Each structure stands twice: as structure tokens, then as C-alpha cells.
Amino acid sequence: GKIILGDQLLERSDVLIDLEDRGYQFGDGVYEVIRVYGGKLFTMKEHIDRLFQSAKKIKLDISMSPEQIQDLVESLLKENGVNFGSVYMQVTRGAAPRNHKFPLPASNTKAVFTAYTNEVPRPQSQLENGVEAITAEDIRWLRCDIKSLNLLPNVLAKQEAADSGCFEAILHRNGIVTEGSSSNAYIVKNNEVMTHPADNLILNGITRQVLATLCKDNSIPFVEKEFEVHDLLHADEVFITSTTSEVMPVIKLDGRAVGNGVPGEITRKLQSLFEAKINQETKV
Ligand code: PLP
The missing domain is CATH 3.20.10.10 (D-amino Acid Aminotransferase, subunit A, domain 2)
Structure with missing residues (x-):
């Protein structure tokens, strides 16, 4: 199936995540899991809201709007034809030379948004x-x-x-x-x-x-x-x-x-x- 990287739907095998992505090195990011029932997202708005709340608490600028993420996730779901399953999404503070401090604004480091779907039966x-x-x-x-x-x-x-x-x-x-x-x-x-x-x-x-x-x-x-x-x-x-x-x-x-x-x-x-x-x- 397809995945989301940034604002694009791509083949999973075409996606490269940088070795120095801060999510990978520091766990510097936030995530959400949304359940899908019969092809429909359950409490999607609440999950996207919480993603933004979590990001804000770690001073992470997602640099996308909730509406944009909602549209992207809905198109991913449609594309992959998920019936019963979940959407995983995460945002990291992006890739930059390894340093605990946040990347400087001048470095133009951008948050990395990714999402993918899973088919999972109810337990x-x-x-x-x-x-x-x-x-x-x-x-x-x-x-x-x-x-x-x-x-x-x-x-x-x-x-x-x-x-x-x-x-x-x-x-x-x-x-x-x-x-x-x-x-x-x-x-x-x-x-x-x-x-x-x-x-x-x-x-x-x-x-x-x-x-x-x-x-x-x-x-x-x-x-x-x-x-x-x-x-x-x-x-x-x-x-x-x-x-x-x-x-x-x-x-x-x-x-x-x-x-x-x-x-x-x-x-x-x-x-x-x-x-x-x-x-x-x-x-x-
Ligand atoms: N608490 C922790 C530590 C969790 O990881 C989760 C979800 O995975 C929850 C609670 C339940 O949260 P939610 O109902 O939003 O899935």
C-alpha cells in the first residue's frame, strides 16, 4: 500500500528516512493511532487535535494544518482500501546534524510527517x-x-x-x-x-x-x-x-x-x- 511522507502519497519502498532524523535518534516527535471501522475513521478529529496538542507541548511546529492532515489521511485510507484497521501517524522534528538542541531556524529543518495504514481485525x-x-x-x-x-x-x-x-x-x-x-x-x-x-x-x-x-x-x-x-x-x-x-x-x-x-x-x-x-x- 501507499504511505504519506510530508504532503505526498508514495510507495513505501520509495521512502527514505534520514539516519539523522531526530525521531530516529532522540525519539524527538509525537504520534497518533486512529481506528478504522468499515472503512471509516473513528474519532479522527479528536486524534488529530491531540497530535497538535502533543506537538505544541514539545514546541514542535507540524507546519501543516489539521484540515490538511485530515484530507491526507482520508485519501490514504481510500487509496489503500482499509476496511478494519488503523492509521499510524507521526511527526518528528526533522533531520539535522546530531545535536540535542533544536535545529536553528536558519537551518530550515522541517518537521517530518509520515503515516501508514494497517489492516487489523477487532480483538x-x-x-x-x-x-x-x-x-x-x-x-x-x-x-x-x-x-x-x-x-x-x-x-x-x-x-x-x-x-x-x-x-x-x-x-x-x-x-x-x-x-x-x-x-x-x-x-x-x-x-x-x-x-x-x-x-x-x-x-x-x-x-x-x-x-x-x-x-x-x-x-x-x-x-x-x-x-x-x-x-x-x-x-x-x-x-x-x-x-x-x-x-x-x-x-x-x-x-x-x-x-x-x-x-x-x-x-x-x-x-x-x-x-x-x-x-x-x-x-x-
Ligand atoms: N495510555 C497510553 C500510555 C497509551 O499508549 C494509549 C494508547 O495507545 C492510551 C493510554 C489510550 O489512548 P487512546 O484511547 O487514545 O488510544
Whole structure:
């Protein structure tokens, strides 16, 4: 399929990324993943908005408009004929002789925007049966609100989970549960949904924001409040959310059953509300 480099659709094999691209050398850039359902982009505007917010927080000038990116991504999707899958997009601070400092304006270094598509089925059986997770220490930096390319701590946590045969690592900092290595984390206790506040210690997931609205509209208490690892391990229900994992039940934590060891009632309710939201947005 085709990919985007800058404002052009190109063959992937025709694209060259410079050895000194700052994304490659420093992780100096930001990214987004958008889900595609039946050929339609889900919450595209929100993802493109967040890309610009992340870029701004690292003083990166994307030098394209959100509308331009939207048009490019839509044409890429059409060109590649993606049905169920995702679009990955990233922006780096560009290629310049290696130096930690930003390239000088006079050097005319331009941000490098790239995007490509993937065909990925929805994780049906995991959504149905739930997944297992481990708990792990959150060793990331203090600006987890930025969707930056620096994912080494996330990679290490996810691998630790995989090594234990688990789907996700739910992270904690000073005993407080923050989020998953590539997801937001929630507990249900006494019919209340609780998740870490959207501050600098977590990424405010687009799925999280959709869920907050769905809860509000359906009179399900959605509480943004810190909770401890102990609360996680003794919750009635646990689930995680992300663009690719949707609303994913967690049925075992560190090898022990969560609640009854099956996806809980509130989690099921949120899954069906989320499903309706997908249909509403992408089947018009
Ligand atoms: N938290 C982290 C660290 C993530 O990497 C992700 C997504 O990959 C999320 C949360 C969930 O965000 P979203 O729902 O926007 O995909």
C-alpha cells in the first residue's frame, strides 16, 4: 500500500528516512493511532487535535494544518482500501546534524510527517473473554500526557507482561495506579467507574474521553480519582481502554482472579455502549 511522507502519497519502498532524523535518534516527535471501522475513521478529529496538542507541548511546529492532515489521511485510507484497521501517524522534528538542541531556524529543518495504514481485525475473542494483566512499576517520565515517541519504559513493561503470558501491564507510581503500558486503566467498585485523573501522569486517552461521555449520558458514575494497587487487586471489575483494545475486560491480575474471574456487568454495559457509539459514528 501507499504511505504519506510530508504532503505526498508514495510507495513505501520509495521512502527514505534520514539516519539523522531526530525521531530516529532522540525519539524527538509525537504520534497518533486512529481506528478504522468499515472503512471509516473513528474519532479522527479528536486524534488529530491531540497530535497538535502533543506537538505544541514539545514546541514542535507540524507546519501543516489539521484540515490538511485530515484530507491526507482520508485519501490514504481510500487509496489503500482499509476496511478494519488503523492509521499510524507521526511527526518528528526533522533531520539535522546530531545535536540535542533544536535545529536553528536558519537551518530550515522541517518537521517530518509520515503515516501508514494497517489492516487489523477487532480483538473479538479477547473482548468477549477478557484478558490477563500484570502490575508493574511505572518508571516513565513526568509528562505522560504527551503522546511522544519515547516508549522504552512502555515497551519494557509490555514485554514483562508478554513474558508472563499476559496482555497488558498496569502501571503504578508510589502505590497509585496510573494506566496501562498502552492503555488507560479502570476499576469498578460499588457500581462506580474509577480512573486516574487526566494529569501529567497519564495519557488522556481518546477512548477514555468517549467513555467518560458515555458514562455521563447513561448515569454511570465516572470518578476521576487516584486509587491504589490494593484497590485494583480488590476491585469488583477491572478493564482497560485504548484505540485498538476498545473496552477490554481484565479478568486476572498477577495470576489472581478479578471479582468472579469473568468480565463484569458494568464492563459489559460499557462495551455495548461503546459498540453503539462506533456504529453511530461509522455506519452513517
Ligand atoms: N495510555 C497510553 C500510555 C497509551 O499508549 C494509549 C494508547 O495507545 C492510551 C493510554 C489510550 O489512548 P487512546 O484511547 O487514545 O488510544
